[in-house]
Amino acid sequence: MDPAPPSRRSWAEPFKIKVVEPVRLVSPELRLTAIREAGYNTFLLRSQDVYIDLLTDSGTSAMSDRQWAGMMLGDEAYAGSRNFYHLEETVRSVYGYQHLIPTHQGRGAEHIISRVLIKPGNIIPGNMYFTTTRLHQELAGGSFIDVIIPEAHDPASEHPFKGNVDLGKLEAVIGEYGASRIPYVSIAATVNMAGGQPISLENLRAVRELTRGHGIRVILDATRVAENAYFIQQREPGQQGRTIAEIVRETCSLTDGCTMSAKKDALVNIGGFLAVNDWDIFEEARNIVVIYEGLHTYGGMAGRDMEAVAIGLEESVDDEHIRARVGQVLYLGEKLRAWGIPIVLPIGGHGIFLDAKAFLPHLDQSVYPAQALAAAIYLDSGVRTMERGIVSAGRDKDTGLEYRPKLELVRVTIPRRVYTQAHMDVVAESILAVYQERSNVRGLRMVYEPRYLRFFQARFEPLG
Numbered sequence: 001m002d003p004a005p006p007s008r009r010s011w012a013e014p015f016k017i018k019v020v021e022p023v024r025l026v027s028p029e030l031r032l033t034a035i036r037e038a039g040y041n042t043f044l045l046r047s048q049d050v051y052i053d054l055l056t057d058s059g060t061s062a063m064s065d066r067q068w069a070g071m072m073l074g075d076e077a078y079a080g081s082r083n084f085y086h087l088e089e090t091v092r093s094v095y096g097y098q099h100l101i102p103t104h105q106g107r108g109a110e111h112i113i114s115r116v117l118i119k120p121g122n123i124i125p126g127n128m129y130f131t132t133t134r135l136h137q138e139l140a141g142g143s144f145i146d147v148i149i150p151e152a153h154d155p156a157s158e159h160p161f162k163g164n165v166d167l168g169k170l171e172a173v174i175g176e177y178g179a180s181r182i183p184y185v186s187i188a189a190t191v192n193m194a195g196g197q198p199i200s201l202e203n204l205r206a207v208r209e210l211t212r213g214h215g216i217r218v219i220l221d222a223t224r225v226a227e228n229a230y231f232i233q234q235r236e237p238g239q240q241g242r243t244i245a246e247i248v249r250e251t252c253s254l255t256d257g258c259t260m261s262a263k264k265d266a267l268v269n270i271g272g273f274l275a276v277n278d279w280d281i282f283e284e285a286r287n288i289v290v291i292y293e294g295l296h297t298y299g300g301m302a303g304r305d306m307e308a309v310a311i312g313l314e315e316s317v318d319d320e321h322i323r324a325r326v327g328q329v330l331y332l333g334e335k336l337r338a339w340g341i342p343i344v345l346p347i348g349g350h351g352i353f354l355d356a357k358a359f360l361p362h363l364d365q366s367v368y369p370a371q372a373l374a375a376a377i378y379l380d381s382g383v384r385t386m387e388r389g390i391v392s393a394g395r396d397k398d399t400g401l402e403y404r405p406k407l408e409l410v411r412v413t414i415p416r417r418v419y420t421q422a423h424m425d426v427v428a429e430s431i432l433a434v435y436q437e438r439s440n441v442r443g444l445r446m447v448y449e450p451r452y453l454r455f456f457q458a459r460f461e462p463l464g
């Protein structure tokens with residue numbers, strides 16, 4: 001008898017593997033030693049002690065053969081490298097911004113735009129903070145105000161666009177502080193800290209309308225704008241017939257410039273840029289970049305890196321690529337969801353976010369449940385994830401008190417084009433195993449706290 005036909009046909013990645021890098025699972029004893037030596041902080045593990053590395057999707061993607069070929073075309077001239085002009089041309093055609101300032105990575109661009117636009121006492125509203133973005137805004141003398149819709153703070157809400165701006169809240173912030181104190185609205189696509197959640201075109205158009213009326217700029221964090229476009233294509237009424245490239249272009253057209261970590265969407269291991277339309281901002285930024293990053297035609301990147309970014313940017317807006325990329329994240333998320341494991345819904349674009357408060361209800365936020373859960377997963381299987389909760393949120397710069405974010409998450413981040421479906425199965429089964437033994441996971445005490453972005457280097461010990 002013929003087998004029954006499947007109810008839906010499978011799809012597969014639009015690539016095959018040409019080079020492999022061995023990975024290895026170390027013994028449970030070695031994992032225990034490793035996590036102790038790392039102060040229960042997965043950022044402090046050595047990668048050789050990690051089996052499947054889902055710490056971040058930043059700079060961890062696999063480059064294509066075209067990108068590697070592009071690396072050989074690096075023009076390492078100090079000034080005026082032809083790779084700079086290729087990148088500039090690509091940013092103009094893929095994103096639509098006129099002027100490019102390359103930087104070593106995303107935070108370099110955040111630093112520069114913050115210095116150019118923010119004056120002490122300024123207010124920067126945005127759709128949820130990002131760690132480095134907010135810190136650079138604060139270091140320039142500004143204060144960030146969150147104007148994301150309330151659903152973004154609720155892991156269980158299945159709102160299709162949890163990255164949307166609450167327009168009423170934004171209007172109230174403008175009313176309270178006055179447009180002259182607001183240099184720009186900071187818009188992320190997708191919103192990393194909310195779980196890789198998208199903002200809709202409809203909402204972004206409304207933000208553009210509202211800010212235009214007040215003469216306020218909109219600066220896009222374009223780090224995952226292609227993934228954001230995929231969700232728009234899948235979920236937003238009227239967008240189904242459009243390509244990712246068209247949606248990305250329109251998204252950027254509703255803003256005045258962007259900061260970009262090319263280490264995410266753009267499929268490179270290092271790189272970033274600032275891109276703007278306004279000549280005056282460009283002129284100032286192009287001057288400042290010389291102090292902190294490098295000459296304005298390389299900004300901290302080698303010529304070959306700029307070439308890889310230019311090629312990666314084009315690959316990032318390919319419909320088949322993005323469907324497979326986000327599709328792999330959905331595959332892992334659907335599996336966990338079917339087993340009843342608490343995750344942020346809807347499933348985001350670059351990773352699965354475990355809801356540590358629901359996963360470990362016996363742990364108060366003060367004992368760092370998400371940090372403890374990331375360590376427990378590593379101990380179980382050598383899979384490396386990271387905390388996105390109270391440790392990442394840090395302290396209020398005025399009161400010195402710890403922020404207590406509503407979201408206490410573990411991010412299981414998927415690098416692009418790196419792992420297979422079998423790796424995803426191993427990850428899912430490890431998380432299930434920890435979930436089944438969750439009452440044994442103990443809280444942590446912080447024993448070392450660095451001053452800035454503490455989550456990267458803080459150290460912990462298990463409680464009692």
Ligand SMILES: *Cc1c(COP(=O)(O)O)cnc(C)c1O
Binds near residue numbers: 107192221272
């Ligand atoms: C990674 C990231 C940044 C910072 O970029 P780096 O390249 O790591 O400096 C900024 N915003 C978002 C949303 C990011 O994910």
